[in-house]
Amino acid sequence: MSSEVVKQLQEAVQFSPENVPLRLHLAQVLMQDYDYVQAEEQYRKVLELSPDHTAAQLGLARTFYHQQKYSAAIVVLEQLEHHEPDHFDALLLHCRILVKENSLRAARDIYQHLLQLNPGFRDEALDAQFRLPQQQPSATFEEEDDELSEDPDKVFTLEKPDMNFSDVGGMEREKQEIDLKIIKPLQFPDLYKAYGKKAGGGILLYGPPGCGKTYLAKATAGQIQAEFINVGIHDVLDMWIGNSEKNLHALFELARQRKPCVLFFDEVDALGANRTSMRNSGASHLINQFLAEMDGIAANNENVLIIGATNAPWSLDPAFRRPGRFDRIIFVAPPDTDGRESILQLQLRNKPVSDVDYKALAKATAGYSGADLKAIVDLAIEDKLLEALQKGAPQPISQKELVKAIKSHKPTTREWFNTARNYALYSNEAGLYDDVLKYLDIKK
Ligand SMILES: Nc1ncnc2c1ncn2[C@@H]1O[C@H](COP(=O)(O)OP(=O)(O)OP(=O)(O)O)[C@@H](O)[C@H]1O
Ligand SMILES: [Mg+2]
Known part of the structure; x- marks a missing residue:
């Protein structure tokens, strides 16, 4: 083959x-x-x-x-x-x-x-x-x-991402919000201070799975040529099991040493949700420390950006959203038609294609996430390779395979909206989910 x-x-x-x-x-x-x-x-x-x-x-x-x-x-x-x-x-x-x-x-x-x-x-x-x-x-x-040395097994990946906003298709609103809420304050801290706004601190990305939260966080680090430390919440919880809160401190210290740096906490709701249930188990200690470390970063560190991501913002303990913590919140929506078009183009760049009508594909994929679109491209490629094998002659990927792949792969974001709709309608404190309502075209 x-x-x-x-x-x-x-x-x-x-x-x-x-x-x-x-x-x-x-x-x-x-x-x-x-x-x-x-x-x-x-x-x-x-x-x-x-x-x-x-x-x-x-x-x-x-x-x-x-x-x-x-x-x-x-x-x-x-x-x-x-x-x-x-x-x-x-x-x-x-x-x-x-x-x-x-x-x-x-x-x-x-x-x-x-x-x-x-x-x-x-x-x-x-x-x-x-x-x-x-x-x-x-x-x-x-x-x-x-x-x-008490906890030799935890893993942080530290990297300088070789991607930036130009690798992220669509998401213009999200990119602009990140730029205003997190990148500009970093670049012009004095200006922000003059208006009583602090640089640094945390933003929370939330939205349905596969719509680019992790991807966007990484691109943000690349955009400002910062180091990117990706911390799975399970790593943090493991620290608790390893009984080593000092490691958590060391992680924030590492971020300080590596600034400019984006410290990324994936599935941050797991930590927030665990706060109550673990109150008696000793883990709440760790979580309080996590919050204290965040406060510390907010108080005296202007070159460490903290980004959290979650599919379930409603599970997050409100303590995480206090000022100086994850106080800037961004809804990462499924890509719109233009966004889908550019994601498809990005996913197919450097691949042999012919006669692909990106606009038509984008129209046919409402509700598909970035990950869904990636899956479609992968399916089409597999299809083409199979055909090349059978015919013994290679051919570029065309509209036909892509349309077929769209038919066989259903969008995965709808389920999330079924849940999110309820929270947005019935527990939308402080307008937290206004963007979800807007996306669903529900008037308040
Ligand atoms: N805007 C985009 N431009 C290009 N590729 C994208 C975009 N959004 C998503 N993708 C592709 O989809 C993949 C999945 O996205 P990502 O892992 O960032 O989603 P997520 O929102 O973090 O999902 P989860 O909630 O499941 O963690 C990415 O690795 C990327 O290949
Ligand atoms: Mg993710």
Whole structure:
């Protein structure tokens, strides 16, 4: 199957030899095919076109690695690290190569660096090589070494997203609100102060599943070139189980050290809802501490943005919405027609397509979320690949497959609105759900 894809991509590359994303895609497919020699060639061509292209540098180093050309790989990685010293995957590859070359001291230094970037990072082979049994990793929070070793299993992913608002289709209202409520205050704190408004603090994104809350939060970090720390609420609750509230403090400290930084709490309602039910269990302690940390950030930190996301804002303890906490609330609605059109375009960019009528598809997908649209594109691609296999000849994705996929995939946002409607109608304190009412076209 993949050889057909390769052939098709090679033809496309011949057709537009300077198309960097296309070449990269071809190189990646070749990698998946274990064809490192050809992949190497493609990555080299990309680097001729765009010498500092990080993904191509990393790809090239990988092809060298698989061909056991270790010193060549290191040369490329060093170039990459020169302009991106904290590139996690590059450092990881670098570390593995040094181990292969038996340069253990240098490898160990990089391993430490990796743990600094991501304290939860685990790698069986490297851990076995470098971690002493009694010494848990803790490089990140220097002064907090001891406390952290109590809870070695928690995982935060720390990254500098390589996406921004231009990768988010539609959502103009949401982007504008984020810009006004969170980005501008960060950029012009004095101006906001002059009007008695504080910069920093938290915003809460809520809405039906799959409509881009997580995606938008990440793009926000990318938009201001900030670090993005994605914290699942279960990580926070695990801290409670690990009996280590200091870790929560360490997390906020990490955010302060990494500013500008977006600290993202997904499924934040799980925490809020647990406050009462866990009151007697000791977890409420942790939750109070969470709120106190947020207050602390609001009081004296203007470069840490806190974003929470939830499908169930009504389950969130109102204490979370007090001033300085998640006090700015944004409804992330399913994409409108224009939004769907641009999401489909984004999802199909760099893929072989012909005769696609995006406007018609957008019209036919009312109520579909971004995730639904992504699923439709995936279905259409599978369909096309199957056809290519049977016919032995590749063809671009066309309207036909996409329309068929739309028919077989139903929108997933309606159920959420059934619940949300009730809250919006009957417990809409302080106009919290006005945007939902507006979306549903219900007059107050
Ligand atoms: N506006 C958009 N532009 C481009 N892609 C989008 C957009 N919205 C959603 N997507 C796609 O849908 C996927 C799912 O979105 P995301 O995970 O952000 O939804 P969510 O609102 O966080 O859902 P959940 O409530 O289930 O966590 C994204 O990874 C992305 O591929
Ligand atoms: Mg999400």
